[in-house]
Amino acid sequence: MSDRATLSTVAARAGVSPSTASLAFAGSPRVAPATVERVLRAAGELGYAGPDPIAASLRRGRSGVVGAVIGERLLYAFRDPVAVQMLDGLTEVLGELGVGLLLLAGDGGPAPAQLGRLPLDAAVFATCGLEDDPAFRLLRARRVPLVAVEGPVVAGVPLVDIEDRQGTVELAAHLRELGHRRVAMVTMPLRLDGRRGPVDADRLATGVYRDTRERLLGAREVFADLPAVETASNGIEEGEQAGAALLSGPDRPTAILAQSDLLAAGVLRAAAARGLAVPGDLSVAGFDGADLPWLAPVRLTTVVQPTAEKGRAAGRAVVALLAGEVPPDVVFPVVLRPGTTTGPAPA
DSSP states (O other): OOSSOOHHHHHHHHTSOHHHHHHHHTTOTTSOHHHHHHHHHHHHHHTOOOSOHHHHHHHHTOOSEEEEEESSOHHHHHHOHHHHHHHHHHHHHHHTTTOEEEEEEOOSSSOOGGGGTOOOSEEEETTOOOTTOHHHHHHHHTTOOEEEESOOOOTTSOEEEEOHHHHHHHHHHHHHHTTOOSEEEEEOOSOSSSOOOOOOHHHHHSSSOHHHHHHHHHHHHHSTTOOEEEOSSSSHHHHHHHHHHHHSSTTOOSEEEESSHHHHHHHHHHHHHTTOOTTTTOEEEOSBOOOOGGGTTOOOBEEEOOHHHHHHHHHHHHHHHHTTOOOOOEEEOOEEEOOSSOOOOOO
16 A cells, blocks of 8 residues: 555545545445446555545444354354354344454453453343353443343343243153153253352352253253253263263163253263163253254254344344344244154153
8 A cells, every 4th residue: 555645645536525435435325336436446546445444433433343252162152053053143134234243252250351442332142141240240331232142131231032941841841741750951051160069949049041040940840850960061072971970870860851952962972872762761852953964863852942033133132222222122932843852751
């Protein structure tokens, strides 16, 4: 780029006003295509690359960046098909505004120092969040507009949610109708601070992830004494470890409810390693309706949630906030989808 080339010199060479040249670079439909071509040709001849995007964002009072806080390490966002679908729906809406999405790790530890400096127009807690998350508190203190996907649940923060509890009630009732009475659950983490223990009423009272709590409480509406094993992360390996623990006892369950399809896939591995037939010896069910083609021909019994639409709803809430509006909370229904992994309880 020439040291002397400016928007004004480009406008002069193209024979237009500086404001017209600026609109041409912005792709405004108010400028005729022939004029845009003339401006860009003049810019090329002068070696002018275009207006400074940082200066332009300062003039607009916007950075053009929305943060997406991921509840675990960023690797999780690319390993979990549900997270991928949700982020895809979010970017579908934000992309139409020319807004970029910046992924931020929110591991429940101290808020990253850069969160205090990042120029964010808004932030979405994309894979659930906790009310006491340092990152959440810091962004609220900075008055960054926030949207919560299944949490945190705080007055003034738009919430995009699904019927976690009702969906799990229907899934547990499906197992009860099949004759199962010894049923256990593999849960996602209640928190990401490493503190794990009995999944009892005291630990469910406060400071836990909304989806984990609601899915467990839904199952316990049907099976009041349902035992549960908490995992360290929402992954296949963690599901396999939890499944192994549940299936190693003398009075193993006849059915295992997993709080995600990835955890359920891990339980299926644990059952296969012990020579248990599914669903003959053990029924397994998940939650999410994730695309897991490598399980074929097995069709996992699961609860399907509208993951991409959930992301689009979060994107629409961001658009409304940036327009100065107050978007309403949204709660999406879920649907039970029986598959080949659940059947009658063994005699």
